[in-house]
Structure formats: structure tokens, C-alpha cells
Amino acid sequence: xxxxxxxxxxxxxxxxxxxxxxxxxxxxxxxxxxxxxxxxxxxxxxxxxxxxxxxxxxxxxxxxxxxxxxxxxxxxxxxxxxxxxxxxxxxxxxxxxxxxxxxxxxxxxxxxxxxxxxxxxxxxxxxxxxxxxxxxxxxxxxxxxxxxxxxxxxxxxxxxxxxxxxxxxxxxxxxxxxxxxxxxxxx
Amino acid sequence: xxxxxxxxxxxxxxxxxxxxxxxxxxxxxxxxxxxxxxxxxxxxxxxxxxxxxxxxxxxxxxxxxxxxxxxxxxxxxxxxxxxxxxxxxxxxxxxxxxxxxxxxxxxxxxxxxxxxxxxxxxxxxxxxxxxxxxxxxxxxxxxxxxxxxxxxxxxxxxxxxxxxxxxxxxxxxxxxxxxxxxxxxxxxxxxxxxxxxxxxxxxxxxxxxxxxxxxxxxxxxxxxxxxxxxxxxxxxxxxxxxxxxxxxxxxxxxxxxxxxxxxxxxxxxxxxxxxxxxxxxxxxxxxxxxxxxxxxxxxxxxxxxxxxxxxxxxxxxxxxxxxxxxxxxxxxxxxxxxxxxxxxxxxxxxxxxxxxxxxxxxxxxxxxxxxxxxxxxxxxxxxxxxxxxxxxxxxxxxxxxxxxxxxxxxxxxxxxxxxxxxxxxxxxxx
Numbered sequence: 001x002x003x004x005x006x007x008x009x010x011x012x013x014x015x016x017x018x019x020x021x022x023x024x025x026x027x028x029x030x031x032x033x034x035x036x037x038x039x040x041x042x043x044x045x046x047x048x049x050x051x052x053x054x055x056x057x058x059x060x061x062x063x064x065x066x067x068x069x070x071x072x073x074x075x076x077x078x079x080x081x082x083x084x085x086x087x088x089x090x091x092x093x094x095x096x097x098x099x100x101x102x103x104x105x106x107x108x109x110x111x112x113x114x115x116x117x118x119x120x121x122x123x124x125x126x127x128x129x130x131x132x133x134x135x136x137x138x139x140x141x142x143x144x145x146x147x148x149x150x151x152x153x154x155x156x157x158x159x160x161x162x163x164x165x166x167x168x169x170x171x172x173x174x175x176x177x178x179x180x181x182x183x184x185x186x187x
Numbered sequence: 188x189x190x191x192x193x194x195x196x197x198x199x200x201x202x203x204x205x206x207x208x209x210x211x212x213x214x215x216x217x218x219x220x221x222x223x224x225x226x227x228x229x230x231x232x233x234x235x236x237x238x239x240x241x242x243x244x245x246x247x248x249x250x251x252x253x254x255x256x257x258x259x260x261x262x263x264x265x266x267x268x269x270x271x272x273x274x275x276x277x278x279x280x281x282x283x284x285x286x287x288x289x290x291x292x293x294x295x296x297x298x299x300x301x302x303x304x305x306x307x308x309x310x311x312x313x314x315x316x317x318x319x320x321x322x323x324x325x326x327x328x329x330x331x332x333x334x335x336x337x338x339x340x341x342x343x344x345x346x347x348x349x350x351x352x353x354x355x356x357x358x359x360x361x362x363x364x365x366x367x368x369x370x371x372x373x374x375x376x377x378x379x380x381x382x383x384x385x386x387x388x389x390x391x392x393x394x395x396x397x398x399x400x401x402x403x404x405x406x407x408x409x410x411x412x413x414x415x416x417x418x419x420x421x422x423x424x425x426x427x428x429x430x431x432x433x434x435x436x437x438x439x440x441x442x443x444x445x446x447x448x449x450x451x452x453x454x455x456x457x458x459x460x461x462x463x464x465x466x467x468x469x470x471x472x473x474x475x476x477x478x479x480x481x482x483x484x485x486x487x488x489x490x491x492x493x494x495x496x497x498x499x500x501x502x503x504x505x506x507x508x509x510x511x512x513x514x515x516x517x518x519x520x521x522x523x524x525x526x527x528x529x530x531x532x533x534x535x536x537x538x539x540x541x542x543x544x545x546x547x548x549x550x551x552x553x554x555x556x557x558x559x560x561x562x563x564x565x566x567x568x569x570x571x572x573x574x575x576x577x578x579x580x581x582x583x584x585x586x587x588x589x590x591x592x593x594x595x596x597x598x599x600x601x602x603x604x605x606x607x608x609x610x611x612x613x614x615x616x617x
Binding site for chain 2: 033034035036037049051053054073074075076077078079082083086087090091112113114115116117118121122125126130131132133134136137152153154155
């Protein structure tokens with residue numbers, strides 16, 4: 001997607017989480033009975049509904065709040081959410097699609113070089129933290145854009161942020177810092 | 188003595204006497220025994236200072252019982268780890284601070300115990316006392332994941348930072364656990380602790396330089412290096428036959444499953460370096476590399492450089508062969524500049540083609556790279572996402588119909604579900 005050098009880095013969005021409200025009470029039993037591809041979880045108080053196209057799983061609460069996960073782009077998430085609202089409308093509820101918001105975007109990116117995590121953490125403390133006994137990746141949190149980047153020694157990155165633009169910005173910001181830590185400090 | 192003027196309200200008699208009931212002053216009628224009047228029981232003092240009751244009875248706030256127990260546990264931990272007084276006081280301060288914070292006030296006792304361990308850990312790290320999280324978890328008999336969560340929360344609450352633990356510092360403490368001195372085991376298997384530590388440290392440094400250490404848990408790697416160091420310090424046939432599991436039994440240490448993988452990874456690196464030793468003529472394999480570990484470790488930097496150089500040459504030759512299979516022989520002097528340009532092109536071609544698989548490509552080109560990159564997992568091809576989706580398209584009825592049951596289907600489903608539920612209830616009763 002975006003580059004700092006001549007090489008292009010592919011940022012692959014793997015998951016987009018979005019929420020919206022239907023502005024009406026939903027009877028979960030009715031949805032579980034009349035909907036296909038649904039799983040009713042009475043102990044938690046929600047219904048899981050899966051759509052085939054786009055491949056989305058939605059958690060439906062009786063208050064009318066719905067969380068959609070599994071989309072691979074913001075537009076796809078919106079399309080899936082609207083499809084779901086139509087579904088509920090057909091079942092018989094007076095649904096109004098409102099307050100749609102993308103809440104979280106998860107993306108992965110791969111650097112074409114290995115990264116020395118100890119050097120990276122030492123150079124970027126306290127923004128970066130690394131505990132090898134707990135997790136094999138170093139965590140880099142950018143407060144301004146509310147993005148979290150997990151940096152693995154193989155060069156893979158996992159980025160989470162509130163939207164796709166922030167995720168891209170986060171990768172751009174962190175790339176030069178990673179490039180510095182390509183080789184171990186000593187030698 | 189009788190009192191004049193008073194009359195009994197019951198019988199009207201005027202013979203009233205003072206008859207105290209213990210200390211209570213009472214005037215009693217002699218004839219009927221009725222109490223005519225009595226004095227006040229209490230004496231209200233309005234003298235004295237204007238200090239309220241709560242203030243006079245207040246005591247300075249004492250720590251609660253659980254906090255005292257926590258402090259005692261913390262002190263016990265410090266004694267077991269034999270840390271100095273500075274670490275102990277610092278960890279006590281942190282514990283007192285963190286315990287008062289709302290995040291740790293109403294939590295389980297287990298979490299409070301973990302908090303004590305985390306305070307010790309942070310203080311040790313800040314004052315350069317090498318202790319791993321694994322050691323603390325072992326002493327507290329706690330799950331390291333829960334300990335880790337408490338540790339991170341505590342760092343946030345106290346707003347402190349701790350430097351990273353260097354594996355080399357922890358190595359000495361780790362080596363002490365292994366009981367293989369001449370007092371514990373047979374002469375053939377015994378090893379001096381200092382030599383073992385030194386050799387293991389050099390192997391750890393080698394692992395760090397060849398991407399085996401980064402991102403991995405330190406304990407399995409330390410175990411692997413101690414094992415290899417022990418074998419290589421006296422590579423007689425007895426020691427070479429001993430597997431990692433047996434070694435752990437001999438040294439009375441709990442075996443780590445992951446350490447076996449680390450042993451093979453380190454042996455791989457040692458083989459790559461062993462090939463570069465000029466005086467070794469036999470091929471170096473993982474079976475016979477242990478004999479050469481001493482030499483490899485002594486000259487590791489030179490061997491690393493030599494290995495990188497020969498690898499680069501080999502890569503260049505293989506790319507030349509790809510581009511110019513026949514011409515490379517004829518035009519050797521002229522070809523050096525051309526080939527370097529041509530070598531660039533196929534490399535770039537590789538990179539543009541490798542958009543689908545960039546990771547294994549660059550990993551296979553390097554001599555030393557993280558093992559996950561050299562042996563990448565095969566990933567299933569990702570499903571193609573919907574392209575040109577705006578999110579605001581019209582949604583046809585036909586699509587939505589497929590997600591909704593017809594009334595008949597819904598009825599049948601309800602009946603089946605009822606029948607199934609009643610069956611399962613019967614089965615439960617039986």
C-alpha cells in the first residue's frame with residue numbers, strides 16, 4: 001500500500017470490526033427461530049448470525065446493538081451491516097440502520113528483513129515494550145493515532161487501529177525505526 | 188428521716204423517707220411503698236475539652252491483615268532470592284503503593300500474591316539484579332500468564348519502567364541449578380560450574396548473533412546451551428551418547444520440551460560455522476559438530492564473517508548461473524560488471540513476483556535468519572475479498588430470502604427442537 005523506500009510494503013487488512021444500532025428492541029428467540037445461519041446463546045443474551053457474502057459474523061443483542069466482525073475492508077463491513085439490517089427487517093422488526101461506526105481494524109504487514117527486538121525496545125522506550133517470557137513480539141503503542149503495533153523478530157507486524165488510515169499511518173511511522181534495527185547493535 | 192411537705196400520690200400519706208436504692212437517691216412512702224421521687228442517674232459533665240469522640244478514639248490507619256500477609260510473603264521471596272536490602276525496601280514501597288490503588292483493592296488473594304512477586308521482580312530489574320519471571324512464577328506456584336498480566340497492570344499503575352533482562356546475566360543463576368559438580372555425579376559426567384557457565388554464555392551470544400535468541404523464551408535456550416556446553420567441554424563417547432532428557436535427569440532439573448528444538452537449531456548454526464574451519468577436513472554434521480564447539484566458540488566472529496562471505500559468493504554464483512548458463516565461462520573478466528547489473532534484474536524480478544510470498548524469499552536468501560522465516564508455515568491462500576464494494580449498494584430481496592426460514596420450516600424447526608430438548612432432559616434424569 002504505502003512506501004517509504006523504493007520497495008512497496010503490502011498491508012493486508014485481515015479484520016474490520018464495526019457496530020451499528022437498529023433503534024428497536026429485538027426478540028432474540030424470534031431471530032433464532034426464523035433465521036438460518038444463527039447460533040442462539042441465551043446464557044450470554046445474544047445471537048450470532050453469519051453471512052456468506054461478505055463473510056461476516058454479527059453479534060446481535062436484544063437492545064438493538066449489533067457488532068459485525070470478519071470483514072476485510074470498511075466498505076465491506078458497511079455492506080454486511082446493511083445486509084444484516086435488511087435481514088432483520090424481513091424477519092419483521094422495525095429496523096432503522098443507524099450509528100454505523102468502524103471500531104477496530106486489524107492488519108498485517110511483512111518487512112523484508114528480520115528485526116532485533118532488544119535493540120528496537122532499547123531505542124524506543126517507553127513507547128515500545130518487550131517481555132520475551134510473556135509474548136514473542138515487542139509492542140509499540142502510538143498514542144496520537146491510537147494504534148498498537150506488534151513487532152515480531154521475523155519482520156512481521158500486526159497493526160490494530162480505529163480505522164484503515166490510522167493503520168497505514170502507523171506502519172509509515174514505525175518503518176524507519178524498524179529499518180534501524182535490522183542488524184544487531186554489537187559486531 | 189422524714190421529709191415534710193411531700194405527699195404520696197398513691198395513698199396521700201405524708202410519711203416520706205429517703206431510702207436510697209444502691210447509689211440511686213429515692214424518696215419512698217412508708218405506708219404504701221410507692222416511689223415519690225428519685226434523683227438523676229447520670230451526671231452530665233459539661234467541662235473538659237471540645238474534642239469529639241471519633242477524634243479521641245481514632246488510631247492511625249493500620250494496614251489490613253491481607254496487606255500484612257502480602258508484605259510478609261514479599262519479604263520471604265526476597266530472602267529466598269537472597270536479594271540485597273535495597274531491593275527489599277524498594278519492593279516493599281512499590282507493594283504498599285500498588286496495594287492502595289483501586290485496581291488492586293478488590294481483587295482475589297491470588298492476584299495480591301502475584302502483585303507481591305511482581306514488585307520484587309520490578310525492583311530486581313531496576314537495580315540490576317538478574318531474575319526471570321519464570322523464577323518468580325515457580326516460587327509463587329502461579330501461572331506465568333496471570334503473573335504477566337498483573338505485572339503489566341502494576342507497571343501502568345505505578346508508572347514505572349524496568350530495563351530488559353539480559354540473558355547473559357541470568358545465565359549464571361540458571362547454571363547454579365544444575366547439579367553436575369564432582370560432588371553430585373560421577374567423575375566422567377562432572378563439570379566445573381565456572382567453565383560450564385563461560386561456555387554456555389558464548390553459545391548464548393552465538394545464538395543471539397544468529398537470530399535464534401530474539402523473540403524466544405530465554406529458559407529453553409539456556410537449557411540447550413548448558414547441555415551443549417556440558418557435552419562439548421569433554422566430548423567423550425559417554426557424554427555424546429547422553430540425550431537432553433537424560434542430562435536433565437542427571438542434573439536433577441525439569442526438562443523443557445522446547446529445549447530440544449533449540450538444541451537442533453543451535454547445532455544447525457554450529458554446523459554452518461564448522462564448515463568454515465580450515466583444519467577440519469571431514470564433513471561437519473550435527474552428530475560430530477559437538478567435538479568442534481570449542482574451536483567454533485573461540486573463533487566465532489571470524490567464522491561468522493567467513494560464513495557470510497562464502498554464502499554471498501555462493502548466492503552470486505547461483506544467480507549468474509540462472510542468467511548466463513553458458514556465457515559465464517567465456518566472459519569472466521568482462522562479465523563481472525554486467526553480471527552485477529543482471530543479477531540485480533532477476534533479483535528485482537523475484538521481488539515483484541514475490542508479492543504473494545515475500546517472506547520465504549528473503550529468508551531463503553540469508554544465511555542466518557529467524558528459524559520461522561527459513562522454514563515458513565504453509566499458509567492457505569487467502570479468500571479473495573469483494574472488490575469494488577462501496578457499502579451503499581442496493582440489496583436485492585433474493586439475497587436476503589436465503590437467510591430467512593419459511594414459516595413451515597420455522598414450525599418444523601420449533602417442533603424438532605422441543606422434541607430434542609425433552610429427549611435430552613429424559614436422558615439426564617435417567
